[in-house]
Amino acid sequence: MITLDLNLTTRKSSVPCGLLGLGIVLMLAGCGGPTVTDPSRILADPGEVPARHRAAVGIAQGQLGDKETERLLRRMIVSPGYTVESREVAWDALVRMNRESLGRQLEVDLPRLDSPMWRARVCELIVEETWIEMTPTLIRAWARPSPGFDGEPEDRPERKALIAMYGEEQLPRVLVQVMLDADPIVAANLRARCWELLIAEGRRDMVVELLGTAQVDEKDGLFRDLRTITSRTGVVPSNREEILWARALCKPENREYLDEIVAIVESLPTDRRKGILEMRDLGILVGASRLDPGLLELDAPELASRLATMVDAPGRRLYTADFTGYRGSHTERLREVLDRLDWGDLLAIMVAVEALKIQPMLSHLFDHAERDLMDKGTEFGGIIGIDDRGRFEVLEFPPRIRKGDIRFEAPQEMFDAGYSGLFHFHHHAQKYENRDYAGPHLGDFQYADGTRANCLVFTFIDSRTLNADWYRHGGVVVDLGVFRRPD
Known part of the structure; x- marks a missing residue:
């Protein structure tokens, strides 16, 4: 049973918390450097050595006043180019001058810091300060991908900081307590991040128990909707996007x-x-039911057997992207990924193959890909759905922002349509002879990991042929074969 009135206590860090003395420093002692006469210029220059930055801080307070000095120091915390040592000079000064303001800045900027070394050091400094008010900020930062971090998930510096303050055994309970204490409206994203991290920590059992036992306001929409989805379908959303998905299905218009x-x-x-x-x-369950209810009666081996004849015939050529130089193996052949596919995956692939047999569907996809080929400002994408009469449909959406010919930025309207759709899709249609780029690439895998949707990508092999690939989170891909342009 989860105790909801948690009395969380922090563990005192063994690292001393001494602040650097910031008295007025007029000369760079022992360095032979010139006198600091323009502290604003020194603090704004990432190329200056930490000693001169330190000297400039004290002079800046006297010459420029606290407000302008704070502005310069806050810039040092987040702007590129500064050494960790210089950033720490700014940190120490801001802690002394306006700790609350620094906390507000970190709430926004810590999740976005792109220097792995400085990000890790900030987490250590929070521990050294025993700054428990930063717990929600550490959680937000931990839940977001960290640029430049290539270690194991358990080695994320934000996670280590929380463990240092609370202890590893308490970590799941900290996430639960923060989720329950957070404002349902103002801190909705923080609550979703806590949920996501509990799942990532392997505490699905705690999430399920929380839904069943937590005493929360009946007007708490998050818990109300998640309880509805979990109790009625058995699905436990695993990340922020799936939480939004679950909540969308609970809206009155989707009843x-x-x-x-x-x-x-x-x-x-x-x-x-x-x-x-x-x-x-x-x-996919709805799509299969509307298309052919008999598909729902097939078990995994039966679905796999049918699909083998459709997409994995002996000798069939596969078109795939080149991942030479990247870690791990990569295959798109059904028989070689079968052990990673569950019943739902196989059903999704079956529905996709059936959709691509429909001539009007293919005509629409070829027309869409042609328009994508002509537009060099973005890739094209959308949703493949199915109406209540079992007819497949292609829903086109313009990108949220145009960022070049090798990227499609899905707009929120596309996500909204996807909540009751079948597949997210986009094209690789930079040219007709595009076989070297067939299948999903690294950005597509990141998209699938974030959305956890069933995805399709269509690639021109030549002017009359599209290659289709199904993929999902975890880097799982199945090549569905090539499809000819309808005459």
Whole structure:
């Protein structure tokens, strides 16, 4: 049972918290450097040595006043080019001058710091300060991908800082308490991040128990909606995007759609139901039911056997991107990834293959890819859905922002449509002879990991041929084969 009135206490760090003395320094003692006469210029220059930055801080307070000095120091905390030592000079001064203001800045900037060494040092400094008010900030930063960090998830500096303050055994309880204490409206994103980290920490059991036992305000929309999805479908959302997905399905306008999902889930054998399904499976269940209810009666081996004849015939050529130089192995052949596919994956692939048999579907996709080829400012993308009469549809969406011919930035309207759709898709249509770029690339894998959607990518092999690939989170890809332009 989860105790909800947690009395969390921090562990005192063994690292001393001495602040650097910041008295007025007029000369660079022992360095033979010139007198600091323009502290503003010195503090604004990342190329200056830490000793001169330190000297400039004291003089700046006297010459420029606290407000301007704070502005310069806050810039040193986040601007590129400064050494860790110089940044720490700015940190020490800001802690002394206006600790609260520094905390507000870190709330925004710590999750976005792109210097791994400085990000790690900031986390250490928070521990040295025993700055427990920074707990929510550490959680927000931990939940976001860290630029330049290539270690194991458990080695993230934000996680280490929280463990140093609270202890590893207490860490899940800290996440629970922060989630329960946070304002349901103002801190909705923080609450979602706590949930996401609990799942990542392998504490799905705690999340399920929390939904069942937590005493929260009945007007708390997050818990109300997550309880609805989990109790009715058995799905436990695992990240922020899946939480938004679950909440979208609980909106009044989606009531009939959710009822349809629940009816299908309840008709499934127990081994395919609660605790097994993911959010992305729910739309596929509806699609399969509307297309051919008999598909839902097939078990995983039966689906795999059918798909083998469709997409994995002996001798069939595969078109795939070149991942030479990247860690790990990469394959898109069904038989070689079969051990990573569950029943929901196989059903999704089957629905995708059936959709690509429809001539009007292919005509629309080829037309869309042609327009993408002509537009050098963005890739094109959208949602493949299915209406209540079992007819597939291609929903096009303009990019949220145009960032070049090798990127598609999905807008929120596309996500909204995807909550009741089947697949997110985009094209690799930079040229007709584009076979070297067939299949998802690293950015596409990141998109799938973040959205946890079923995804498709269509690549021109030549002017009359598109290659199709299905992929999902975890870097799992299946090549669906090539499709000819309808005459």
